[in-house]
Amino acid sequence: MATEAAVQPRTALTIASARxxxxxxxxxxxxNSVLTVVTIAFVVFVVYQLxxxxxxxxxxxxINANRRLIAIGRFPQGEEWRVWPPVWLxxxxxxxxxxxxxxxxxxxxxxxLLALAFLFGLMFEGTNALLAAVGVVLGATGYxxxxxxxxxxxxLALAERATRIGWIGLLPLTVVLLLVAxxxxxxxxxxxxxxVMLATVGIAAGFPIGILLALGRTSxxxxxxxxxxxxxxxxxxxxxxxxxxxxxxxxPSFMPSLFALDELDIVVRAMLVLxxxxxxxxxxxxxxxxxxxxxxxxxxxxxxxxxxxxITTLIVLPQALRSVIxxxxxxFISLWKDTTLVFGLSLFELLSVGQATLAQTDFIGRQTEVxxxxxxxxxxxxxxxxxxxxxxEGQLGIGTR
Amino acid sequence: MATLSTPAEPPxxxxxxxxxxxxxxxxxxxxxxxxxxxYLFDRASxxxxxxxxxxxxxxFALANQWITTFESNDSRWVAYGAGxxxxxxxxxxxxxxxxxxxxxxxxxxxxxxxLVSRLATVYVEVIRNTPLLVQIVFWHSVxxxxxxRISEAVNVGEVVYISNRALAIPWPQERGSLAVVWVILALVxxxxxxxxxxxxxxxxxxTGRSTHANLYGIGVxxxxxxxxxxxxxxxxxxxxxxxxxxxxxxxxxxVGGIKITPEFAALLFALxxxxxxxxxxxxxxxxxxxxxxxxxxxxALGLSGYQRMTLVILPQALRTMIxxxTNxxxxxxxxxxxxxxxxxxxxxxxxxxxLNNAGRAIPTFTLIIGTYLTLNLLISAAMNWLxxxxxxxxx
Numbered sequence: 102m103a104t105e106a107a108v109q110p111r112t113a114l115t116i117a118s119a120r121x122x123x124x125x126x127x128x129x130x131x132x133n134s135v136l137t138v139v140t141i142a143f144v145v146f147v148v149y150q151l152x153x154x155x156x157x158x159x160x161x162x163x164i165n166a167n168r169r170l171i172a173i174g175r176f177p178q179g180e181e182w183r184v185w186p187p188v189w190l191x192x193x194x195x196x197x198x199x200x201x202x203x204x205x206x207x208x209x210x211x212x213x214l215l216a217l218a219f220l221f222g223l224m225f226e227g228t229n230a231l232l233a234a235v236g237v238v239l240g241a242t243g244y245x246x247x248x249x250x251x252x253x254x255x256x257l258a259l260a261e262r263a264t265r266i267g268w269i270g271l272l273p274l275t276v277v278l279l280l281v282a283x284x285x286x287x288x289x290x291x292x293x294x295x296x297v298m299l300a301t302v303g304i305a306a307g308f309p310i311g312i313l314l315a316l317g318r319t320s321x322x323x324x325x326x327x328x329x330x331x332x333x334x335x336x337x338x339x340x341x342x343x344x345x346x347x348x349x350x351x352x353p354s355f356m357p358s359l360f361a362l363d364e365l366d367i368v369v370r371a372m373l374v375l376x377x378x379x380x381x382x383x384x385x386x387x388x389x390x391x392x393x394x395x396x397x398x399x400x401x402x403x404x405x406x407x408x409x410x411x412i413t414t415l416i417v418l419p420q421a422l423r424s425v426i427x428x429x430x431x432x433f434i435s436l437w438k439d440t441t442l443v444f445g446l447s448l449f450e451l452l453s454v455g456q457a458t459l460a461q462t463d464f465i466g467r468q469t470e471v472x473x474x475x476x477x478x479x480x481x482x483x484x485x486x487x488x489x490x491x492x493x494e495g496q497l498g499i500g501t502r
Numbered sequence: 503m504a505t506l507s508t509p510a511e512p513p514x515x516x517x518x519x520x521x522x523x524x525x526x527x528x529x530x531x532x533x534x535x536x537x538x539x540x541y542l543f544d545r546a547s548x549x550x551x552x553x554x555x556x557x558x559x560x561x562f563a564l565a566n567q568w569i570t571t572f573e574s575n576d577s578r579w580v581a582y583g584a585g586x587x588x589x590x591x592x593x594x595x596x597x598x599x600x601x602x603x604x605x606x607x608x609x610x611x612x613x614x615x616x617l618v619s620r621l622a623t624v625y626v627e628v629i630r631n632t633p634l635l636v637q638i639v640f641w642h643s644v645x646x647x648x649x650x651r652i653s654e655a656v657n658v659g660e661v662v663y664i665s666n667r668a669l670a671i672p673w674p675q676e677r678g679s680l681a682v683v684w685v686i687l688a689l690v691x692x693x694x695x696x697x698x699x700x701x702x703x704x705x706x707x708x709t710g711r712s713t714h715a716n717l718y719g720i721g722v723x724x725x726x727x728x729x730x731x732x733x734x735x736x737x738x739x740x741x742x743x744x745x746x747x748x749x750x751x752x753x754x755x756x757v758g759g760i761k762i763t764p765e766f767a768a769l770l771f772a773l774x775x776x777x778x779x780x781x782x783x784x785x786x787x788x789x790x791x792x793x794x795x796x797x798x799x800x801x802a803l804g805l806s807g808y809q810r811m812t813l814v815i816l817p818q819a820l821r822t823m824i825x826x827x828t829n830x831x832x833x834x835x836x837x838x839x840x841x842x843x844x845x846x847x848x849x850x851x852x853x854x855x856x857l858n859n860a861g862r863a864i865p866t867f868t869l870i871i872g873t874y875l876t877l878n879l880l881i882s883a884a885m886n887w888l889x890x891x892x893x894x895x896x897x
Contacts, residue, residue: 126616132807133615140617324528328535338875340836343867346854350863355545438633445842452636472640476632483631 154469161223163464164474168224170458171474174291174449183285184294185232187275190267192236196243197264201257203492204248216481272301287368291449293478295368299440299450303375304433310376311383312422316413318384319391329384336381341374342442348374349446371443379436386428390421430490434483441479451475546864553869555860556582562855564847566763578856585852586873592766592848593835593877596773600834601827603774604781609811611786622782629779635840637776642768642844649764652745652755661742663756666764670743673760680734687734691726695719765846769838777834781827788823789815821892828885832878839874849873 127137164171173184199205205213217237225233246252247260275298279285290298317329336344348370356365365373394417402416422429441452449457455475459468515522560581563574568591572584610622629637647666650656655665663670676682699719706713731737743759792815800814839850850870857866 126614129614136613136615137617140615140621144617144621322524322528322531324531324535335871335875338878339871340839340850340874342839342842343850343870343874346857347863347867350857351867354549354863355542357541434631438631438635441633441635442840444635452633452639456639468643472636472644476636476640479636480628480632484627487627487631 155473159470159473160467161470163458163461163467163470164223166463167454167458167461168226170292170454171451172224172292173294174454175289176291176294177285177289180285183278185235186278187271188233189236189239190271190274192240193243194264194267194271196240197247197260197267200244200247201261201264205244272305276302287366290368292454293451295443295448295450296437296440296479299368299372299375299443300433300437302372303379303436303440306372306376307379307383307432307436308429310380311387312418314380314384315387315391318388333381333384336378337385341378341439342445344374344378345371345442345446367446368448371446371448375436375439379432382432382435383429386425386432387421389428390425391417393424394421427490427494430486430493434486434490437483437486438479451478549864550862551865553865555862555865556856556869558860560856561859564852565845566765566847568760578860581852581856582849582869585847585849588846588852589835589838589848589850589877592769592773592838592841592846596770596777596834596838597831599770599774600777600781600830603778604827604830605785605816607778607782608785608789609816611782612789626779626782629775630783634772634776634837635843638768638772638840638844641771642764645771646764646768655745663743663745668756668761668763669767670756670759670761672740672742674738675741675758676737677739678735678737681737684730684734684737687730688727691723691730694726695723698722763846765841765844768844769841769846773834773837776837777830780830780833784823784826784830785819788819788826791822792818824885824889824892828882828889831881831885835877835881836874 128134173181176184221230221233247257252260279290279298314329314333317325318333320326320329349367352370352373353365398416398420399412402412407415440450443450444453444456447453452475455471458464458471464471556578558578560572560574560576560578562581564572564581564584566588567584568588570584570587572580607622607625610618611626613619613622649664649666652665652667655663655667657663661672696719699715699722702713702715702718705711706715741758741760743756743761746755746757796814796818797810800810805813838848841848842851842854845851853866853870857863860866
């Protein structure tokens, strides 16, 4: 009874407040009313056209028929087993991380289910669907276990530790799995796999490079500071695609023949360029963090008797890096988008796979479907990362201090 | 006693003093650097480094030319120049349009109208998180190449034609020899109008009476420019595009006006929407960083929402956003190199074609990077000048 009585006025209130909300937010004056009507017309038109295309007009057969190419490119038949363990680990880590440091809202759950329905409807079939399901089950177990498992504080701490180590170990494990025991040459990597590998290797190598460059640029030694500054500014002056072309045409003639470095695969050369390029940009981000650090920190560390190396690694870097985490995630997003540029090197990444499917006689004229799909994949990853960045920003309290 | 007799600590040997360590570290770094540079020079000396090949005949034709009249018999320098001009063309138009879009969407993002601010947010989140290259290819092959063929070109009132070969629009065309004179006179009229406007603004500030400065400025410009136009004998006309037909009566091509090719348009749209989404966030950020009191005080003075935005909020926000926007302009100019994928013949496409033909990688790359560096420095210099002017302006 009590609850019903409480509900009754609330509904009435909701209708009144809905009217007030509409008046306040959509029809506050004549200009706003006109704007609202025009915007509604525009939104309805766009959404209608989009839904009509996606659900009625489009023929998604082109994606379905090429799902292997889209996922892994020209990866040799029979070697697919190398890809699955990293996918499973990734699923587990996502589940664990969400369980440990976050919570899936109803909306988030809907998005995840939609994404899974999309993936299983379009990308996985037969054995692959089963193998992919393993990853989903692992992720769900990780999430439910940490969120609802009533773990002891010690077990939770252990799980957090394992998750951190897992994230750090994911990339080395993937590289090793792809390359060990008569592995797959980098030139045969393709599709989404290639984009992911280029972006993660680029950021993983670019991060330490960036820190070293930032320290070099703020160094008090002119012999170090000047060349580092020239290097950073030179890299940032040219477009990435020019540097990638440099990797293709010029780099081989400058590599020493030591360890057959002059015969490096074009994919590896592209990774080198992406790392150096990302490093130069990260250096500027980290330099911002270094300069934002109060002087007192270094002076206090000096007073405690720490030496230069200790001050840098124990006092300066941890604080500087913490404050630039969101900017670093943005850099990763931009690197993820920039992996499309290896298109120019005739590498078989996702966008070029899309372009290639359009040459198949069955699918001529399907460019709208293909490019919408390609855009959606890139967008989904980048958007998820940007949400993550905003979350970290909120948790660190950056900008509110 | 013991403490007194302790002799002063001898200074450490030079190499163990802090000065000595600095010297050692720098010497080591310099040594490594020298070795590295020597290695690079050694490698480079085995390659051809001269720019002599740029004087040779180019041997390929360029599409997407406007004003430039490059032909395949011209030297590679001329081709390169045409490419640089095409880059400057797209960058200039792109910067202007991206700024307008960014400011409009940035204001929309903070609109009190819930729907408008949501729409602006969706625009930013969709465009910013999708690779530019995908957007360029999308505009090119999904939107612009799907337009009707030229034989079925959409005819907008006999003045604008839309087809997948090009968008043809009317364009000014000089009719007499005095066109240049008129352009110069019009520029003089602009300067005079600006002076008149400034004078009236000063008067307004001193007396407090409204002097209608903008109205006077525009009026002075229109009167002077029209007068000059008549005096020089109507030297500039409007060239309207027309369709040409072959013997069987099907449409063949456009004549006259100006043709905006799908390549130019695709690159322009993609660059403008992409860069615009970043500028939107910069504008939003700098508006939000203004103290709330500014908007409240303006409201208390009785200014309307539009006046608050254009007279109080934006002028102040613009001051803080110039450095960040400059970065986006530099990104836009570098991103224009992605045109290579759809074949808009700008600097990078032209030079990589030259590279393919002549095979002189190092000189060509030095040229490419040098040109982008120069372009970026010019943009930075212009924006720094603007920044200094804006920062020193009276409020």
